[in-house]
Amino acid sequence: MAEIVSIQNVVKEYHLDKVVVPALRGVSLSVTQGDFLSIVGPSGSGKTTLLNLIGCVDVATSGTVLIDGHDTASLNDRQLTDLRLNTLGFIFQSFNLVPVLSVFQNVEFPLLLQRKFTKAERAGRVDELLEKVGLDKHTQHRPSELSGGQRQRVAIARALVTRPKIVLADEPTANLDSVTGENIIDLMKEMNRAEKTTFIFSTHDAKVMSHANSVIRLADGQILNGKGVPAGAH
Amino acid sequence: MSWFLLLLQTSLRNIFSSFLNVVIGLIILAGTFFFVVGGSLVDSMDKAMSRSIIGSVAGNCQVYEASSQDSPAIFDNWQIPDLDPIPDFSKIKGPLMSDPNVSAVVPEGVNTAIVVYGNTIDQVLEKLRKAVSPGTRQPQAVVDSLKAHVRQMVSVIQADMGKVNQVAATGAFDPQAGEDLKKASSDEFWNGFDRDPFNHLEFLENKIAYLIPDSDQIFLSYVGTDLDAYRKAFDRMEIVDGQMVPPGHRGLLLSKYVYEEMFKLKSAHRLDQIHEALTEKNKKIAKDPDLQDLVKQNRLETREIVLQLDPLSSQKAVSILQATLNSKETGLSELLSVFFDTDDSNFEARYKVFYDQLAPLVELYRLKPGELLTIKAYTKSGSVEAVNVKVYGTFQFKGLEKSGLAGGLSLMDLMSFRDLYGYVTPDKIAETKSLEKAAGVTFVPRDQAEADLFGGSASSDVEQGQQKAINDKAEMGGGAKVQRVDLTQQVYSQDEIDKGVVMGAAILLKDPSRLKETLKSLQDTCDKDGLDLKVIDWQKAAGNLGQFVFVAKAILYFATFIIFVVALVIINNAVVMATLQRVREIGTMRAIGARKSFVLSMVLTETVVLGLVFGTAGSALGSAFVVFLNHAGIPAANEFLYFFFSGPRLYPLLNSGSLVGAFIVVLVVTCVSALYPATMATRVSPIEAMASDE
Numbered sequence: 001m002a003e004i005v006s007i008q009n010v011v012k013e014y015h016l017d018k019v020v021v022p023a024l025r026g027v028s029l030s031v032t033q034g035d036f037l038s039i040v041g042p043s044g045s046g047k048t049t050l051l052n053l054i055g056c057v058d059v060a061t062s063g064t065v066l067i068d069g070h071d072t073a074s075l076n077d078r079q080l081t082d083l084r085l086n087t088l089g090f091i092f093q094s095f096n097l098v099p100v101l102s103v104f105q106n107v108e109f110p111l112l113l114q115r116k117f118t119k120a121e122r123a124g125r126v127d128e129l130l131e132k133v134g135l136d137k138h139t140q141h142r143p144s145e146l147s148g149g150q151r152q153r154v155a156i157a158r159a160l161v162t163r164p165k166i167v168l169a170d171e172p173t174a175n176l177d178s179v180t181g182e183n184i185i186d187l188m189k190e191m192n193r194a195e196k197t198t199f200i201f202s203t204h205d206a207k208v209m210s211h212a213n214s215v216i217r218l219a220d221g222q223i224l225n226g227k228g229v230p231a232g233a234h
Numbered sequence: 235m236s237w238f239l240l241l242l243q244t245s246l247r248n249i250f251s252s253f254l255n256v257v258i259g260l261i262i263l264a265g266t267f268f269f270v271v272g273g274s275l276v277d278s279m280d281k282a283m284s285r286s287i288i289g290s291v292a293g294n295c296q297v298y299e300a301s302s303q304d305s306p307a308i309f310d311n312w313q314i315p316d317l318d319p320i321p322d323f324s325k326i327k328g329p330l331m332s333d334p335n336v337s338a339v340v341p342e343g344v345n346t347a348i349v350v351y352g353n354t355i356d357q358v359l360e361k362l363r364k365a366v367s368p369g370t371r372q373p374q375a376v377v378d379s380l381k382a383h384v385r386q387m388v389s390v391i392q393a394d395m396g397k398v399n400q401v402a403a404t405g406a407f408d409p410q411a412g413e414d415l416k417k418a419s420s421d422e423f424w425n426g427f428d429r430d431p432f433n434h435l436e437f438l439e440n441k442i443a444y445l446i447p448d449s450d451q452i453f454l455s456y457v458g459t460d461l462d463a464y465r466k467a468f469d470r471m472e473i474v475d476g477q478m479v480p481p482g483h484r485g486l487l488l489s490k491y492v493y494e495e496m497f498k499l500k501s502a503h504r505l506d507q508i509h510e511a512l513t514e515k516n517k518k519i520a521k522d523p524d525l526q527d528l529v530k531q532n533r534l535e536t537r538e539i540v541l542q543l544d545p546l547s548s549q550k551a552v553s554i555l556q557a558t559l560n561s562k563e564t565g566l567s568e569l570l571s572v573f574f575d576t577d578d579s580n581f582e583a584r585y586k587v588f589y590d591q592l593a594p595l596v597e598l599y600r601l602k603p604g605e606l607l608t609i610k611a612y613t614k615s616g617s618v619e620a621v622n623v624k625v626y627g628t629f630q631f632k633g634l635e636k637s638g639l640a641g642g643l644s645l646m647d648l649m650s651f652r653d654l655y656g657y658v659t660p661d662k663i664a665e666t667k668s669l670e671k672a673a674g675v676t677f678v679p680r681d682q683a684e685a686d687l688f689g690g691s692a693s694s695d696v697e698q699g700q701q702k703a704i705n706d707k708a709e710m711g712g713g714a715k716v717q718r719v720d721l722t723q724q725v726y727s728q729d730e731i732d733k734g735v736v737m738g739a740a741i742l743l744k745d746p747s748r749l750k751e752t753l754k755s756l757q758d759t760c761d762k763d764g765l766d767l768k769v770i771d772w773q774k775a776a777g778n779l780g781q782f783v784f785v786a787k788a789i790l791y792f793a794t795f796i797i798f799v800v801a802l803v804i805i806n807n808a809v810v811m812a813t814l815q816r817v818r819e820i821g822t823m824r825a826i827g828a829r830k831s832f833v834l835s836m837v838l839t840e841t842v843v844l845g846l847v848f849g850t851a852g853s854a855l856g857s858a859f860v861v862f863l864n865h866a867g868i869p870a871a872n873e874f875l876y877f878f879f880s881g882p883r884l885y886p887l888l889n890s891g892s893l894v895g896a897f898i899v900v901l902v903v904t905c906v907s908a909l910y911p912a913t914m915a916t917r918v919s920p921i922e923a924m925a926s927d928e
């Protein structure tokens with residue numbers, strides 16, 4: 001399987017006033033396409049920082065981050081934005097849907113930003129995904145009219161609509177009850193199987209973690225168990 | 235495109251999602267409403283006032299001598315601008331008329347003069363003198379009636395003095411005056427009148443008449459012009475009383491407004507004012523201090539009527555008043571006071587009684603069409619000139635009847651105007667020549683003066699001069715030698731009217747919309763022909779008044795500017811706050827692939843859409859309000875507004891310029907005010923989306 005994410009000796013430091021806070025201290029990691037990878041660790045271990053680097057919303061202080069072969073350090077803001085748009089999908093802990101847009105429009109949004117599909121093509125894709133996440137009856141609803149689980153399903157549909165190679169999810173079940181959370185992970189897993197989309201998600205829920213193909217354990221900005229170790233190995 | 239549709243849709247939906255947006259919207263709504271209504275009002279007023287100014291005196295433009303210190307200021311009545319005369323109107327008329335867009339060139343000059351009036355007793359005494367003079371002898375009945383009238387006046391003065399002496403310190407009046415009055419009211423004096431009328435008249439004129447201080451000075455502003463040309467050019471002018479001055483004649487047309495204001499019986503004029511306020515302006519005496527003031531003046535100032543009435547008329551008036559007031563009072567003055575003490579319930583009835591029954595007994599106007607008026611004016615050099623002008627009638631401008639500004643100017647023929655301004659007319663030259671001839675005076679050029687006056691036999695010259703002087707007196711007594719032409723009968727040809735001095739001229743255009751081009755081409759014509767004239771538009775020519783619309787516009791635009799600057803600051807702040815509230819949303823958009831330019835255009839579009847939505851609403855409301863005003867009309871509350879409105883009501887028209895202007899302003903303001911928050915929004919990092927809200 002091809003390597004879709006490659007991280008070498010990445011250091012990320014934050015500057016708080018004059019104090020330097022290290023978030024990642026020399027992390028190396030390799031993710032193969034189609035993986036269903038979970039990043040776990042206590043608060044402050046660097047999970048979100050690592051996801052931000054993979055998600056191209058932040059850049060490393062040192063080391064290299066290769067996303068689908070692109071060295072993110074060499075890209076400008078616009079190129080990074082386009083990389084996010086075309087290669088990555090995002091699922092947020094708090095769903096982050098646009099409140100004034102309908103379910104359909106929220107999902108269609110990234111396609112509109114891509115500007116390469118006709119209206120019919122967009123509608124086809126959006127409807128197909130909404131059916132898959134079980135929201136085909138709710139296309140015209142506003143996010144505020146949906147439950148938490150339903151909102152996260154919309155977010156999943158939105159993350160997948162551009163058929164990205166990688167979907168990043170930062171604690172996708174944290175704001176959901178356990179049953180709903182379970183369902184969401186099941187849905188993600190299903191998408192992972194059907195579309196061969198790489199999923200990288202952070203969690204500190206052991207139940208959620210158990211669904212992952214591989215698990216990376218972070219503590220104090222360092223990986224505890226080497227890279228891409230299969231979950232079963234522990 | 236669908237991308238843009240998304241922006242629009244997002245914007246429209248965002249509008250009502252935030253209270254802040256509604257606040258921004260309402261500010262824009264108020265701003266555009268104000269802009270559209272204000273713009274339409276000022277524009278309509280501008281048009282109305284230009285109609286007033288152009289249609290009454292100014293014409294579309296004015297020409298005047300280029301060397302003048304001032305420029306024409308037609309409506310600045312009390313400040314006559316310092317203009318140099320144009321020596322010969324006929325020389326400028328032709329070149330100006332040659333412009334294809336000029337329909338008329340009317341000579342004009344504005345001046346003010348004083349009209350001095352004798353008092354009522356003077357006028358009655360003059361009638362009495364005529365009635366007893368050999369040439370104009372009237373029947374004894376007429377003489378007796380006049381005598382009775384004078385005697386009544388004397389008793390009125392006596393009563394007045396008695397009252398004054400009661401309230402003032404003794405000696406407020408010259409004791410001699412008291413003696414004289416006593417004499418003039420005695421039976422003995424009047425019994426002896428017919429035997430020696432002239433001595434008695436002289437006593438009355440010298441000792442009594444001055445005790446009635448009701449003589450009056452009237453300031454009269456007038457335009458000296460070619461009356462026929464004027465009437466043809468200004469078609470809003472219409473004759474109200476009397477007739478137009480016959481072509482080529484000297485004459486004065488009083489403005490109806492001035493005629494009512496200055497020449498009408500004061501009590502009657504005050505009644506008219508109250509009547510108008512009650513019937514046309516829906517005012518109430520009980521609630522309006524101005525009207526109460528008029529009632530009070532009428533109640534106190536009855537003497538003008540009392541003095542006018544001879545005993546017979548007085549008797550009639552008393553019985554009319556007794557019947558109307560259901561009173562047993564016999565004093566006319568007291569009855570009048572009660573009669574004029576009106577309130578809202580009885581005013582209209584009294585008004586009717588006054589005009590139906592009392593008015594026929596008195597002279598409502600102290601000057602009637604057809605009478606002569608002596609007008610005195612200061613010439614530019616400071617000397618006083620006086621002319622007698624026949625008043626042919628009164629006139630007004632259609633639609634401007636109630637305006638003191640348009641009605642402030644009377645119209646005078648050009649010949650009399652030239653006399654009063656101190657310019658030499660052909661008649662003056664002829665008169666001077668005949669005087670010179672009769673007196674044997676010869677013109678001595680300055681450089682030959684010494685030789686002519688002192689050369690030769692000086693002594694005989696002096697002797698001859700003395701001799702002549704005596705002869706002159708003899709001739710004056712005979713009265714026939716010096717020919718004084720009755721100028722009121724003189725008829726002048728158009729040529730004579732045109733050939734002479736004017737202060738300026740009004741130019742009327744066939745197509746007023748081409749004012750600017752025509753001004754320029756006229757100025758070019760003048761410069762090319764070496765006419766030394768300046769051409770200005772009506773607005774400048776009107777003086778300060780013409781600037782009014784300019785000032786009104788400036789105020790409007792300034793107020794709008796302030797409103798929108800305030801709006802700009804508020805909108806800017808509000809959009810900043812709204813953006814801060816949406817950091818998560820914007821971060822999310824950035825994270826999932828929206829470029830900075832998308833975020834920028836999103837915030838801009840949202841604000842502009844917000845502006846356009848509320849701007850449209852504001853314009854629509856404003857337009858509806860203007861349409862409503864156009865239906866209802868805005869009443870002219872005072873005579874100034876009457877002039878600015880060019881009539882009793884202003885019917886404003888929706889001004890497309892204001893609508894377009896409102897939209898441009900809204901666009902600019904919203905764009906500018908959203909610029910900072912929009913750039914701020916582009917700096918929102920996609921990391922913001924990741925932050926948990928725990």
